[in-house]
Amino acid sequence: xxxxxxxxxxxxxxxxxxxxxxxxxxxxxxxxxxxxxxxxxxxxxxxxxxxxxxxxxxxxxxxxxxxxxxxxxxxxxxxxxxxxxxxxxxxxxxxxxxxxxxxxxxxxxxxxxxxxxxxxxxxxxxxxxxxxxxxxxxxxxxxxxxxxxxxxxxxxxxxxxxxxxxxxxxxxxxxxxxxxxxxxxxxxxxxxxxxxxxxxxxxxxxxxxxxxxxxxxxxxxxxxxxxxxxxxxxxxxxxxxxxxxxxxxxxxxxxxxxxxxxxxxxxxxxxxxxxxxxxxxxxxxxxxxxxxxxxxxxxxxxxxxxxxxxxxxxxxxxxxxxxxxxxxxxxxxxxxxxxxxxxxxxxxxxxxxxxxxxxxxxxxxxxxxxxxxxxxxxxxxxxxxxxxxxxxxxxxxxxxxxxxxxxxxxxxxxxxxxxxxxxxxxxxxxxxxxxxxxxxxxxx
Amino acid sequence: xxxxxxxxxxxxxxxxxxxxxxxxxxxxxxxxxxxxxxxxxxxxxxxxxxxxxxxxxxxxxxxxxxxxxxxxxxxxxxxxxxxxxxxxxxxxxxxxxxxxxxxxxxxxxxxxxxxxxxxxxxxxxxxxxxxxxxxxxxxxxxxxxxxxxxxxxxxxxxxxxxxxxxxxxxxxxxxxxxxxxxxxxxxxxxxxxxxxxxxxxxxxxxxxxxxxxxxxxxxxxxxxxxxxxxxxxxxxxxxxxxxxxxxxxxxxxxxxxxxxxxxxxxxxxxxxxxxxxxxxxxxxxxxxxxxxxxxx
Numbered sequence: 001x002x003x004x005x006x007x008x009x010x011x012x013x014x015x016x017x018x019x020x021x022x023x024x025x026x027x028x029x030x031x032x033x034x035x036x037x038x039x040x041x042x043x044x045x046x047x048x049x050x051x052x053x054x055x056x057x058x059x060x061x062x063x064x065x066x067x068x069x070x071x072x073x074x075x076x077x078x079x080x081x082x083x084x085x086x087x088x089x090x091x092x093x094x095x096x097x098x099x100x101x102x103x104x105x106x107x108x109x110x111x112x113x114x115x116x117x118x119x120x121x122x123x124x125x126x127x128x129x130x131x132x133x134x135x136x137x138x139x140x141x142x143x144x145x146x147x148x149x150x151x152x153x154x155x156x157x158x159x160x161x162x163x164x165x166x167x168x169x170x171x172x173x174x175x176x177x178x179x180x181x182x183x184x185x186x187x188x189x190x191x192x193x194x195x196x197x198x199x200x201x202x203x204x205x206x207x208x209x210x211x212x213x214x215x216x217x218x219x220x221x222x223x224x225x226x227x228x229x230x231x232x233x234x235x236x237x238x239x240x241x242x243x244x245x246x247x248x249x250x251x252x253x254x255x256x257x258x259x260x261x262x263x264x265x266x267x268x269x270x271x272x273x274x275x276x277x278x279x280x281x282x283x284x285x286x287x288x289x290x291x292x293x294x295x296x297x298x299x300x301x302x303x304x305x306x307x308x309x310x311x312x313x314x315x316x317x318x319x320x321x322x323x324x325x326x327x328x329x330x331x332x333x334x335x336x337x338x339x340x341x342x343x344x345x346x347x348x349x350x351x352x353x354x355x356x357x358x359x360x361x362x363x364x365x366x367x368x369x370x371x372x373x374x375x376x377x378x379x380x381x382x383x384x385x386x387x388x389x390x391x392x393x394x395x396x397x398x399x400x401x402x403x404x405x406x407x408x409x410x411x412x413x414x415x416x417x418x419x420x421x422x423x424x425x426x427x428x429x430x431x432x433x434x435x436x437x438x439x440x441x442x443x444x
Numbered sequence: 445x446x447x448x449x450x451x452x453x454x455x456x457x458x459x460x461x462x463x464x465x466x467x468x469x470x471x472x473x474x475x476x477x478x479x480x481x482x483x484x485x486x487x488x489x490x491x492x493x494x495x496x497x498x499x500x501x502x503x504x505x506x507x508x509x510x511x512x513x514x515x516x517x518x519x520x521x522x523x524x525x526x527x528x529x530x531x532x533x534x535x536x537x538x539x540x541x542x543x544x545x546x547x548x549x550x551x552x553x554x555x556x557x558x559x560x561x562x563x564x565x566x567x568x569x570x571x572x573x574x575x576x577x578x579x580x581x582x583x584x585x586x587x588x589x590x591x592x593x594x595x596x597x598x599x600x601x602x603x604x605x606x607x608x609x610x611x612x613x614x615x616x617x618x619x620x621x622x623x624x625x626x627x628x629x630x631x632x633x634x635x636x637x638x639x640x641x642x643x644x645x646x647x648x649x650x651x652x653x654x655x656x657x658x659x660x661x662x663x664x665x666x667x668x669x670x671x672x673x674x675x676x677x678x679x680x681x682x683x684x685x686x687x688x689x690x691x692x693x694x695x696x697x698x699x700x701x702x703x704x705x706x707x708x709x710x711x712x713x714x715x716x717x718x719x720x721x722x723x724x725x726x727x728x729x730x731x732x733x734x735x736x737x738x739x740x
Binding site for chain 1 (some may be wrong): 492499513514517519521523525536540541545614
């Protein structure tokens with residue numbers, strides 16, 4: 001055991017002596033992790049202003065079109081810019097805008113009147129940003145939905161529209177008598193309903209005024225397409241919910257992936273250090289000493305394990321500074337130990353992938369990139385096609401992220417942690433055994 | 445102290461060691477001489493238990509197998525490649541390797557100080573190894589091998605790439621160790637080093653031992669005759685006393701007893717202006733045995 005401790009201390013001492021090595025094993029992964037964290041957190045912060053720059057051409061300039069623009073402006077993810085029709089397409093092509101929207105003239109006549117032919121909005125989108133374009137389409141529907149609500153709320157306007165429609169129906173020649181009868185009956189009933197609704201709600205407004213409160217916007221039908229209450233699933237509801245909500249940070253989501261990048265960088269550095277020992281002749285000397293190869297590997301694994309834990313700790317401290325809060329410290333420790341153990345095993349396997357520092361360095365980073373790519377370290381798993389989600393089960397990065405998230409915000413119990421931690425330990429054990437077996441067969 | 449029997453190690457393209465056998469007595473300095481690629485280092489790696497032979501037997505200290513970790517405590521090896529952590533100081537290297545060999549506490553401190561003094565590095569003990577000269581690194585490499593006070597020492601090309609001053613210091617150190625009665629295996633391709641330090645020498649080439657004996661015996665058996673070259677003051681009155689006819693005033697002849705022959709000529713009144721005796725050496729032995737020079 002003394003020999004293993006001596007080997008571990010020696011490796012840690014060497015790590016701290018080699019400034020460039022220290023940078024790549026500790027500082028570089030942290031920088032990379034923070035950079036990924038920043039990137040993810042900005043993705044997660046989709047509600048912030050300026051997410052999507054959209055050009056707007058309003059050819060209608062009616063009250064309704066202005067209301068539509070107002071509705072769009074209320075969506076924080078969209079940053080509207082008034083542009084000229086002539087250069088709108090070019091601005092999208094050059095990537096300065098995600099899309100442009102042209103509101104056609106006559107938009108205000110029919111927009112938001114659900115029984116009339118809807119006006120056609122022209123939307124030109126950047127084809128390379130399909131996901132954001134799809135989101136924009138949903139937001140446009142949301143803004144149009146707002147118009148329907150406004151129309152329904154303004155009963156006078158609605159009754160005027162109904163009256164016009166009834167007149168048009170009466171004189172229409174392209175429908176038969178049966179259709180005309182059914183539609184006229186419907187609009188008469190609707191007109192009657194709107195009139196009755198005003199009478200019914202007038203008393204409510206008076207009561208509100210007497211109580212010192214604001215009356216409802218105006219007499220009219222309160223109509224919503226759907227009422228959506230957003231629930232934060234990352235926090236169990238509790239009496240401290242308000243406090244918790246203030247502390248919540250997008251880093252909770254982004255940092256577990258960032259930490260995995262940090263650990264992977266650390267592991268790559270140690271994988272190279274084994275080959276370096278071989279090339280500088282210290283490994284042959286150690287094999288001539290009265291210790292076994294198991295001791296040598298255990299010493300290296302110990303140093304890698306401590307360094308990986310160090311990286312996780314430093315990154316968690318940084319994360320705490322950025323606003324991460326911790327659901328359960330004991331589970332975080334468990335997750336950290338399992339992640340470190342797993343990646344020590346991977347380090348062992350990486351170290352035997354080549355016989356030179358260049359070979360191991362190249363192959364090691366290739367493996368890291370693949371594991372991160374498939375494990376959700378680069379792109380959240382939710383955006384992946386089904387086959388990639390299946391493959392992700394074989395990446396320890398996925399299970400590492402899940403274990404960290406479980407401890408940080410998913411509110412996992414110890415039982416919930418068994419699956420990710422078990423998989424991590426299994427991958428670590430298999431990798432270490434395979435790596436150690438190959439190492440034992442290699443000539444020192 | 446060391447017994448090697450019919451040792452064999454083959455790699456896919458070459459048989460590195462092919463049926464090598466020898467025995468080394470306690471306190472003996474045994475030289476393994478041969479050109480690069482002769483199989484010396486492979487043989488040594490089997491001797492210290494790092495490499496398992498395909499066939500054959502290695503025993504050290506009366507029956508210990510060097511592949512057993514504990515048996516390796518009896519051996520101190522200074523590998524040909526410098527095997528030091530250049531980001532650690534000289535003292536840190538010694539302390540680390542001392543601990544690996546199970547030394548601790550006061551004994552470790554004493555042994556480290558002794559090793560630094562032995563290598564002449566006490567003043568530079570706190571400096572990182574990467575700041576040392578090649579000769580200093582080589583001396584530290586040897587000091588690490590001596591740290592745990594082993595009975596058997598193996599030096600693999602210990603003077604490669606060092607300056608003459610460090611080289612002499614290394615020789616002096618090895619002679620001190622020899623005088624202490626340690627068993628030394630000295631691997632080199634410099635015949636003059638083997639001739640100076642070794643009691644017996646095995647000449648290796650292509651994985652086989654071509655000859656094994658004392659230096660004198662090897663020279664006597666395989667070295668051939670000495671060459672005597674001289675310039676005479678004047679031709680002798682009786683030219684028949686000369687072993688070879690004169691070429692002008694120059695005389696050249698081969699003999700197994702050069703000193704006796706020169707003495708006899710002098711006694712017969714031959715006056716020498718210049719005299720040179722070329723005795724055969726291990727280089728000549730190697731040339732005789734293999735048909736090529738050691739450093740070809």
